[in-house]
Amino acid sequence: xxxxxxxxxxxxxxxxKETKALDDVxxxxxxNKIHGIIGRNGSGKTxxxxxxxxxxxxxxxxxxxxxKIVGKDIEMPQNIGAIIEKPGFINEFSGMENxxxxxxxxxxxxxxxxSQIMEFVGLNPKSKKHVSKYSLGMCQRLGIAQAIxxxxxxLVLDEPTNGLDKNGIKEFRxxxxxxxxxxxxxxxxxxxxxxxxxxxxxxxxxxxxxxxxAE
Ligand SMILES: Nc1ncnc2c1ncn2[C@@H]1O[C@H](COP(=O)(O)OP(=O)(O)OP(=O)(O)O)[C@@H](O)[C@H]1O
Ligand SMILES: [Mg+2]
Numbered sequence: 001x002x003x004x005x006x007x008x009x010x011x012x013x014x015x016x017k018e019t020k021a022l023d024d025v026x027x028x029x030x031x032n033k034i035h036g037i038i039g040r041n042g043s044g045k046t047x048x049x050x051x052x053x054x055x056x057x058x059x060x061x062x063x064x065x066x067x068k069i070v071g072k073d074i075e076m077p078q079n080i081g082a083i084i085e086k087p088g089f090i091n092e093f094s095g096m097e098n099x100x101x102x103x104x105x106x107x108x109x110x111x112x113x114x115s116q117i118m119e120f121v122g123l124n125p126k127s128k129k130h131v132s133k134y135s136l137g138m139c140q141r142l143g144i145a146q147a148i149x150x151x152x153x154x155l156v157l158d159e160p161t162n163g164l165d166k167n168g169i170k171e172f173r174x175x176x177x178x179x180x181x182x183x184x185x186x187x188x189x190x191x192x193x194x195x196x197x198x199x200x201x202x203x204x205x206x207x208x209x210x211x212x213x214a215e
Contacts, residue, residue, distance in 0.1 A: 006031040006154065006185045007052060011061035014047050014209075021047040023209035024061070029187060029202075034180055036200035037189040043206040045189035046085060049156050052187065053082050065154070081152035083160055087143030091132035095142050096125050099149060108150055121145045122171060136163030144172065148179070155179060155186045161195055173199060 007029035054076035115125035
């Protein structure tokens with residue numbers, strides 16, 4: 001592996017009018033580790049994750065994924081699976097139909113594989129229930145399924161245990177550790193101190209868009 005830092009955030013700035021959502025943030029994310037991002041509401045966690053995924057354009061600085069500048073060398077990194085905010089699904093589709101639709105966009109639709117992923121996250125692949133009728137935790141599980149189904153090298157997870165029950169949280173943590181064993185790199189933004197403590201190899205804290213603690 002030539003590059004120890006799979007993701008490099010360098011002097012990232014994102015301004016929305018008077019708000020400095022990211023104010024000169026530099027973080028180097030090592031490969032094959034679990035990285036935690038913490039901070040109060042509005043501190044810039046989601047904006048940072050969006051920048052890593054190429055979903056927003058920075059006001060200044062850059063994000064490099066696998067040595068490529070996001071938004072310049074590549075529009076969006078291809079090897080990232082993400083949950084950002086509420087995962088967007090089609091309400092009138094079942095879980096299986098949604099995942100098939102999303103997999104179809106990347107040309108990787110395979111019912112057998114999707115069934116396995118759904119079972120892995122604790123959803124019934126045969127259920128005809130529309131996503132509009134899903135509970136918050138079920139939506140979150142479907143979001144996790146969507147993030148991992150293409151077997152990406154990088155997982156970017158914004159508040160991934162929101163809405164999950166005790167079992168769901170336990171299964172989620174096990175899944176993350178399995179992904180690490182498989183060699184993946186994971187970034188988790190969370191308010192759940194326990195998730196961060198139990199899982200993360202590094203923790204970075206944001207405060208009003210600035211990095212305040214790096215360990
Ligand atoms: N599209 C936008 N337009 C204007 N301001 C925005 C936009 N997106 C984010 N912000 C602002 O940027 C700041 C950081 O927001 P962000 O969503 O990253 O916070 P967060 O740390 O994820 O908070 P939370 O813990 O509530 O999820 C906030 O002040 C927010 O209002
Ligand atoms: Mg957020």
